[in-house]
Amino acid sequence: MSKLQSCVAIAMLTLPLAGPTFAETVNQTLPPRVAQALKANKIESSALSVVMLPLNGGGAPTFINADVSVNPASTMKLVTTYAALELLGPNHQWKTEFHADGPIENGTLNGNLYLKGGGDPKLNMEKLWLLLRDLRANGVETVTGDLVLDRSHFVQPNLPVFDDDGNDKNKPFLVGPDSLLVNLKALRFIARNDDGNVKVIVEPPIETVRIDNRIQALPKEKCPGWPDIRYNPIEDADGVTVVVTGKLPAGCSGQTYLSLLDHQRYAAGAVRAIWKELGGNILGGDRVSAVPKDARMIARAYSPDLVEIIRDINKYSNNTMARQLFLSLGAEFRNDADRDDSMAAQRVIRQWLAKKGLISPHLVIENGSGLSRAERVSARELASLLQAAWQSPYAAEFISSMPLAAVDGTMRKRLRNTGVAGKAHLKTGTLNTVRAIAGFSRDSEGKTWAVVAILNHPRPWGASSILDQVLVSLYNRPSSENTAQR
Incomplete structure (x- = not known):
């Protein structure tokens, strides 16, 4: 041969x-x-x-x-x-659920509210908003207990953190997986100069993300394709403060995406931000725990098909x-x-x-x-x-x-x-x-x-x-x- x-x-x-x-x-x-x-x-x-x-x-x-x-x-x-x-x-789908461990009376859940993640890869803000709307439709307005996150669906491996020669750890493409992955853990920062009034807005408006706006307003000129805006996050025990610096001409804007919070803080913060906009209130704190066996499911959302x-x-x-x-x-x-x-x-x-x-x-x-x-x-x-x-x-x-x-x-x-x-x-x-x-x-x-x-x-x-x-x-x-x- x-x-x-x-x-x-x-x-x-x-x-x-x-x-x-x-x-x-x-x-x-x-x-x-x-x-x-x-x-x-x-x-x-x-x-x-x-x-x-x-x-x-x-x-x-x-x-x-x-x-x-x-x-x-x-x-x-x-x-x-x-x-x-x-x-x-x-046609495989993932599901995300709210559970309660207490009775609901006159719009008040007398107990804890559990958010159980099922590993949905696409639980974005719109889907979370609809799920919280469903929660409201089921008679819940005020929660007397805690917001409890159930992140037990995955048994996570202990893998090395990827570092492609000094990549910024806050870039969204480096976000790791989680049983309760919300909105890919991305924060959208928008900087705008409205006739000399420079604003920096973050979406979703999570309370533990604070803005220190130090952007210099410039006179009106041609807007740059890539505005000279820099974001420097400083973490502390209560969250993160983002110092925003640079220069921005009048009438111009720019935006960027960053991942600054861990999965627990982001998920809880996003839920609280939307719930507040819907007129709801959660009196307790945030913690992580599994849903008790005797808790009952009160709202559920499905992911798109595979x-x-x-x-x-x-x-x-x-x-x-x-x-x-x-x-x-x-x-x-x-x-x-x-x-x-x-x-x-x-x-x-x-x-x-x-x-x-x-x-x-x-x-x-x-x-x-x-x-x-x-x-x-x-x-x-x-x-x-x-x-x-x-x-x-x-x-x-x-x-x-x-x-x-x-x-x-x-x-x-x-x-x-x-x-x-x-x-x-x-x-x-x-x-x-x-x-x-x-x-x-x-x-x-x-x-x-x-x-x-x-x-x-x-x-x-x-x-x-x-x-x-x-x-x-x-x-x-x-x-x-x-x-x-x-």
């Missing part, structure tokens, strides 16, 4: 048995324009892993550094979201929601041998992959979001997963959850004015030393390919354009007739 035939045999054995029948040749050479782009950016070809598999037509599959263990960054979300679709089902959740995760690469989904898999299938829900999720995903015939020795999942230095996969393993997803009953839901090239999500500004625009659904991945894309793309003949391109390099400058060139080269590949003639 020749060396080329051996490579073909190995490639076929490591792909799902349900996949299409490929040509007798395998491409192991980078497209010329991709090789040129690597050279122009002074990145060696060994840093780039590429796999392209034809899914509904002829064409030679491509394998470049396909079996190298690499950090996939956020393309790891494809593993988590596809597993969730098949294991939880596309298909909407994975759309948010993949289109906008939402790390917190991905981690929330990963732990939800663990909580759903946890057994006595699992130390925590991360361990349970890892176990159930590996079992699911094995049932599909997808053996993935390089796969390492830490939190399921790709926001990790530990997570690993090979390009072949990820492409094989995409090939299996193409055959899944939920293929349409999975594919449509990914950004559409040059149209929306994290791909909205890429591949414009190319043949790929509007013809590829691709998940992106970005860390300081990683650039990645993975998903489904069409060639000029309308045939669909599973594509994975992952670059791991200490200085990945220009890497996004390199990965885009992989897709452009695939789109412009020689036609089937020309290939046959050669």
Whole structure:
């Protein structure tokens, strides 16, 4: 057997048995324009892993550094979201509930009010407002006892805090998961200069977040795209004081999102802020405890279906929601041998992959979001997963959850004015030393390919354009007739 035939045999054995029948040749050479782009950016070809598999037509599959263990960054979300679709089902929902341990008489709950989290990845302010409206509709106006938060749904793992070379810990994309995740724990700060009167507003208006406004008002001029406004949070025992400095011309405004409170303070503060606006009152304090067995449920809210959740995760690469989904898999299938829900999720995903015939020795999942230095996969393993997803009953839901090239999500500004625009659904991945894309793309003949391109390099400058060139080269590949003639 020749060396080329051996490579073909190995490639076929490591792909799902349900996949299409490929040509007798395998491409192991980078497209010329991709090789040129690597050279122009002074990145060696060994840093780039590429796999392209034809899914509904002829064409030679491509394998470049396909079996190298690499950090996939956020393309790891494809593993988590596809597993969730098949294991939880596309209409899976999470629930959040209010419980009471005392009687309700004349608008007064004589007891404690419990808010039980169920791991909802998308419990935003609108949904919380509706849930509190439902509480009012059920006869509650004043609570004589405490606001008690039940955050026991997840068994949380003890994972290292991610630090991508000094990222600001207050950035919302670093928010970790929680059984009672409210509004992704984000605070929106809005600075406005109304004719010399500078205001700084925070949403939601949580009482433990105080503003020290030191912004200098400037005369009216052209509003800057990025106003010179800086937020310096100072934590204390009662909450956090945000010192706001900078300069803002009259008639201009700017906003930013920060995560400054822990999950307990944020959830309690958001509930109290909305409840106060609704005319309600909670006389007691805030604490964390499980709902007593004899308490009764008085209001409940359901999350959107899983298909909407994975759309948010993949289109906008939402790390917190991905981690929330990963732990939800663990909580759903946890057994006595699992130390925590991360361990349970890892176990159930590996079992699911094995049932599909997808053996993935390089796969390492830490939190399921790709926001990790530990997570690993090979390009072949990820492409094989995409090939299996193409055959899944939920293929349409999975594919449509990914950004559409040059149209929306994290791909909205890429591949414009190319043949790929509007013809590829691709998940992106970005860390300081990683650039990645993975998903489904069409060639000029309308045939669909599973594509994975992952670059791991200490200085990945220009890497996004390199990965885009992989897709452009695939789109412009020689036609089937020309290939046959050669």
